[in-house]
Amino acid sequence: MSLSGWGNNLSTFSNVYNPENNDEIINIILKDKISGFITRGLGRSYGDSSLADNIISLKNYKKLFNFDKNKGIIECSSNYSLGELIKIIIEKGWFFNVTPGSKFVTVGGAVASDVHGKNHHLDGSFSDYVVSLKIITGEGKLYNCSRNENQQLFQATCGGMGLTGIIVSAKIQLLKLKSKFIDTQIIKTKNLKETIVKFKELNNNKYIIAWIDTTAKNEAKGRSIIFIGNHLDDGDLKFEEKKTISIPLKFPDFILNKYTIKLFSKIYYHFHKHKKKFKQNLNNFFYPLDNINNWNNLYGKNGFIQIQILIEEKDPKIIINKILDFFQEREQHSFLGSIKEFGKGNDNYLSFPNKGYTLTLDLKMTKKLNEVYQEFEDLLKKHKTKIHLTKDSFMSEQYFKKTYSNYSKFKKIKNKYDPLNLINSFQSHRIGI
Ligand SMILES: Cc1cc2nc3c(=O)[nH]c(=O)nc-3n(C[C@H](O)[C@H](O)[C@H](O)COP(=O)(O)OP(=O)(O)OC[C@H]3O[C@@H](n4cnc5c(N)ncnc54)[C@H](O)[C@@H]3O)c2cc1C
Structure with a gap:
């Protein structure tokens, strides 16, 4: 069966076993003796x-x-x-x-x-x-x-x-x-400095995430739309499934390019109203991308990578700025960039989160991206950073062992x-x- 990760950047042909209970799983391991799974x-x-x-x-x-x-x-x-x-x-x-x-x-x-x-x-x-x-x-x-x-x-x-x-x-x-509803507020920021200040001011709210315009430059670099959410308590728990739309086929490669990503980012930033308050159901607040089935097909036949970088430094702006510059200079743009704030991590050996901020980028897979990845990792190595394993496609053994x-x-x-x-x-x- 042909399989790939959600980024569609690598396709493999695998044997798939579908056990129905514990005994069948144990048999696959001990009797079938499959070599690696x-x-x-x-x-x-x-x-x-x-x-x-x-x-x-x-x-x-x-x-x-x-x-x-x-x-x-x-x-x-x-x-x-x-x-x-x-x-x-x-x-x-x-x-x-x-x-x-x-x-x-x-x-x-x-x-x-x-x-x-x-x-x-x-x-x-x-x-x-x-x-x-x-x-x-x-x-x-x-x-x-x-x-x-x-x-x-x-x-x-x-x-x-x-x-x-x-x-x-x-x-x-x-x-x-x-309640099935989330009290939502939108805050728009003019640049990265203001984004981080706002995170610090607003982090007593239950949920907070920022979409970051990774294409904006100069004094607008790092401008963001911050989404804040808190549970309501109106007693309405009637859950309704929302209709979704589908992108059944991979988009032609030319549709998502540096010009369209810049344009989408600009429209998206200006579309949102500062200080807008509204209530929305859980589905829309937590899972907006699930409303479009197979949205990963937008990135075309070579797919994309997502990278989530944890920054454990006192001033996250320095490295976030460097990362934004790095990809802007190489004309590799991300439409779905986001920033989150993390609290203290737990005791699990390979869990990703720890105190700091994360920057997440979705980058269309290109020859150029492949070429510059190692240089990007070299940049990350100079700072206290780490990449989420579940979002990783290219991390080197050396970077993994240094950061985990x-x-x-x-x-x-x-x-x-x-x-x-x-x-x-x-x-x-x-x-x-
Ligand atoms: C739109 C979108 C938004 C996302 N948002 C976030 C986010 O906000 N935060 C975040 O942390 N992640 C996020 N992710 C990543 C996602 O939550 C993780 O990759 C998750 O592990 C995927 O679950 P899965 O069932 O698809 O697992 P798979 O992708 O199939 O597997 C992921 C890993 O889990 C292991 N695994 C799966 N099932 C089992 C099992 N039964 N026993 C042992 N190991 C198992 C696999 O071996 C693999 O290592 C997002 C992904 C998408 C597509």
Whole structure:
């Protein structure tokens, strides 16, 4: 079967196994003795983290084990998507404590990438609300793990990019919800300096994210539209699925180019009104891109890369400016650039978040981008930075090992639970795990 990551920048042909229960998974590992595999959820990671010659997909393994509607604790097989769970939990007055910008991700993918949302500055990441996991490791054994049981396996698995084993189910603590609506406010800033000042002023709000105009120059460089959100409490929990539109085919390459990206960015910036307040439903606030199925086809046949860079320096503006200059000078523009603020990270070995700011860029795949990537990494190396593994397509082994400081602890646990190193992805080969 032909597969790629969400960035469509690499296509592979893989054997896909579809076990329906734990015994079938164990048989695949112990009896079929497949030589190397990775688990794949819905393939929303951007690069090659869920790509390998052999793939285990749990799409036929779907079970809702328990939903305690009073305590808001749900236990389900890992292949449930957040979108499927939303249909069950919202009307009962619950939501996720942390959600990424797409609901088309599985619980297993959210745990393995320890995803964050627009509220990391206050609430941490997805795995902080995972009560326990069941996982089948590379030895073909089923383990329970949590902060109290097989703790190291838990810390290596949350954020561990599927490399310790197959997460078969998860028990998750949900967030009490009193309305399906989010009170939203828009703040427009004139440049990067003002954007960072506003983040500092506004970070007592539950959700905050900025779209950044990566094409603006000079005194407008880094101008942004900041979206702030807080839950309402009007008691309206009636959830309705929204109609989506589709982009079924890859767009011709010429449509998205430096001129159209500059034009879209300008229109988008001027379209939004400063200080506008409105209420919108959860779907539109958290998952705006999900309204267009296959929006990744916009980038054409060679796809794109997304890079999310964590900046752990006191003044994030210096490196953000350098990154904006770097891509502007090389005429590689991003339309979907964003900034988020992060709070303190957790104890997982490979989780991405830590105190600081992140800049995310979506860049159309071009020959030039390929050529300049190493130079870009050299720039990042001069600062305290790190790249989110679930958004990575090109990171070098050297940069990974320099920036993921708990890599050796992770590797020790991986070796213990996957002694034959059966579990690996194209990404794990590239970055030397
Ligand atoms: C529009 C959009 C917005 C996004 N916004 C955010 C965001 O705000 N924050 C953020 O952090 N991420 C974000 N992401 C990235 C996305 O949340 C992660 O890549 C997530 O892991 C994808 O889940 P998936 O089910 O598609 O997993 P896949 O892409 O299939 O796999 C991702 C990783 O998880 C592992 N994995 C998947 N299932 C299992 C399992 N059952 N057991 C063990 N390992 C498993 C895979 O091996 C792989 O390493 C976004 C992606 C998109 C497309």
